[in-house]
Amino acid sequence: MQDLHDISHGELLAALEELGQPKFRAKQIEEWLWEKGATSFDEMSNLPKTLRAALAERFSLGGMEQLARQESEDGSRKYLLKLADGAAIECVGMPTGARLAVCASTQAGCGMGCAFCATGAAGLTRSLTASEIYGQVMHVRDDFGSRVTSVVLMGQGEPFANYDATLGALRRLNSPDGLGIGARHLTVSTCGIIPQILRFAKEPEQFTLAVSLHSAVQRTRNLLMPGVKRWSLLNLYEAMGTYVDLTGRRPTYEYALIRGINDTDEELASLVDFCRGTLAHVNIIQLNEVPGSKFQPSSEARAGEFVRRLGQVGVEATVRVSRGADIDAACGQLRQRMERKRG
Numbered sequence: 001m002q003d004l005h006d007i008s009h010g011e012l013l014a015a016l017e018e019l020g021q022p023k024f025r026a027k028q029i030e031e032w033l034w035e036k037g038a039t040s041f042d043e044m045s046n047l048p049k050t051l052r053a054a055l056a057e058r059f060s061l062g063g064m065e066q067l068a069r070q071e072s073e074d075g076s077r078k079y080l081l082k083l084a085d086g087a088a089i090e091c092v093g094m095p096t097g098a099r100l101a102v103c104a105s106t107q108a109g110c111g112m113g114c115a116f117c118a119t120g121a122a123g124l125t126r127s128l129t130a131s132e133i134y135g136q137v138m139h140v141r142d143d144f145g146s147r148v149t150s151v152v153l154m155g156q157g158e159p160f161a162n163y164d165a166t167l168g169a170l171r172r173l174n175s176p177d178g179l180g181i182g183a184r185h186l187t188v189s190t191c192g193i194i195p196q197i198l199r200f201a202k203e204p205e206q207f208t209l210a211v212s213l214h215s216a217v218q219r220t221r222n223l224l225m226p227g228v229k230r231w232s233l234l235n236l237y238e239a240m241g242t243y244v245d246l247t248g249r250r251p252t253y254e255y256a257l258i259r260g261i262n263d264t265d266e267e268l269a270s271l272v273d274f275c276r277g278t279l280a281h282v283n284i285i286q287l288n289e290v291p292g293s294k295f296q297p298s299s300e301a302r303a304g305e306f307v308r309r310l311g312q313v314g315v316e317a318t319v320r321v322s323r324g325a326d327i328d329a330a331c332g333q334l335r336q337r338m339e340r341k342r343g
């Protein structure tokens with residue numbers, strides 16, 4: 001049965017016409033879907049009972065079942081959600097004062113195979129629909145009972161390997177008929193799929209772009225991020241130049257510092273060269289300590305040194321503290337823990 005979230009406005013109007021219903025019902029139904037987050041047709045109290053029954057015969061409401069929720073000492077909450085077909089995904093809500101940021105997934109699993117990532121190790125299950133991406137944000141909003149002020153698509157999956165659904169979700173999140181979140185507060189984080197970066201640069205909305213860089217040395221980056229090794233760092237440098245020329249917006253490079261791998265003096269010098277004279281902002285990420293992982297975080301002093309050296313050549317950089325360090329907040333960890341428990 002088709003999920004009502006996945007049909008277009010035009011298809012909804014056609015379905016209503018077939019059912020002999022007036023057009024204004026579409027607006028009412030869309031409010032239930034995208035603003036109120038109805039999980040059953042019975043909740044749609046301003047629709048006639050007969051219409052609710054007719055819709056229930058034709059459509060499902062998708063829906064996500066919460067399999068697990070962890071709350072961190074810093075207030076962030078991580079969710080493991082089960083989709084209608086049983087696929088499991090993760091998302092995180094991170095409150096700061098009156099703000100609530102959500103990190104959502106665009107795929108169940110991921111095919112990019114980043115060496116430091118638990119999700120990458122497990123492979124891709126499938127891409128999500130736009131409404132499944134959007135639904136995670138609604139789930140977090142309803143759990144916190146407060147407005148979501150920003151969303152970053154940095155959970156499981158590579159958003160640009162699922163481009164159309166990603167853009168569909170961003171547009172709905174941005175729309176006044178959806179959650180009405182400003183485009184600049186909606187961020188896509190990619191490993192660096194060049195053709196899609198160039199396509200994204202031409203989209204009319206002012207969405208924000210973050211690129212996982214993690215090394216400006218080709219052989220290190222190939223090792224850490226094999227999924228994008230077909231595009232060289234030079235390709236990436238040029239594409240990001242085009243992105244800035246076309247949009248005038250400041251992109252972010254994500255750089256997770258890994259002790260002994262990408263935090264050496266040679267790596268720092270290459271990063272400084274890669275960023276010098278560009279508009280990019282660099283986020284130095286301090287990894288969470290993952291038991292048994294061969295990748296360990298660098299020291300705080302080393303992170304500070306990266307920021308200082310980038311600053312010396314006029315590149316803005318900040319150290320981002322991982323939220324939820326006590327709740328398995330690196331992608332894939334919660335799901336793996338649940339699977340270990342079940343096994």
Ligand code: SF4
Nearest residue numbers: 110113114117120157
């Ligand atoms: S870090 Fe992101 S892109 Fe890389 S494997 Fe993990 S989920 Fe995929």
